[in-house]
Amino acid sequence: MAEQKNANRLISNNKKAYFDYFIEDKYEAGLVLHGTEVKSIRMGKCSIKEAYIQIQNGEVFINNMNITPYEKGNIFNKDPLRPKKLLLHQSEINKLAGQIAQKGYTIVPLQVYLSKGRVKMEIGLGRGKKLYDKRDSIAKKDQKREAEKEFKVRNLY
Known part of the structure; x- marks a missing residue:
């Protein structure tokens, strides 16, 4: 039972981030939320597809993260x-601010999960992919899918 408590439970994943960006560095950040938002996230009602992260006045905020209102939460x-505040160490914020000052770097949300009962978010420092990089990613994915399909067919007989 103790092992199950420490396991991270994935709530929301941003697969598009890996397709659009080369993720060079990952950080774990806490989220500042209100009670009904936490209850809604525990039910899995959260989306980070259109979300983006900004640094304002030495603090990190996530914008456009959609948390569906809790049905029993009323007022x-x-x-x-x-906008929701992300909790990071000041040294991490300074490092991220220095990196995104360079051209082509941005901070993207990767996933939201529960860790030891707390809502956490994995964010990544990403460098934008060019169109030919995306085509390369698609080609690799297709090649991997074909190989798995061939392997499966070969092992059936």
Whole structure:
């Protein structure tokens, strides 16, 4: 039972981030949320597909992260798209701010998960892919799928 408690439970994943960016560095950040938002996330009602991260006045915020209002929350529900603060160490924030000052770098949300009962977000420092890089990713994915299909067919007989 103790092993199950420490396991991370994935809530939302941003697969598109790996397709659009080369992820060079990953960080784990806590989220500042209100009670009904946490309950809604525990039910899996969270989306980070259109979300983006900004650094303002030495603090990190995630914008456009959609947390569906908790159905039993009535007046305590907050705006689903309100900016939410991410909790990182100041040294990590300074490092990220220095990196995104360079051309082509951005901070992207990768996944939201529960860790030891707390809502955490994995963010990545990403460098934008060019069109030919994306085509290369698609070609590799197709090649891998074909190889798995061939392997499966070969092992059936």
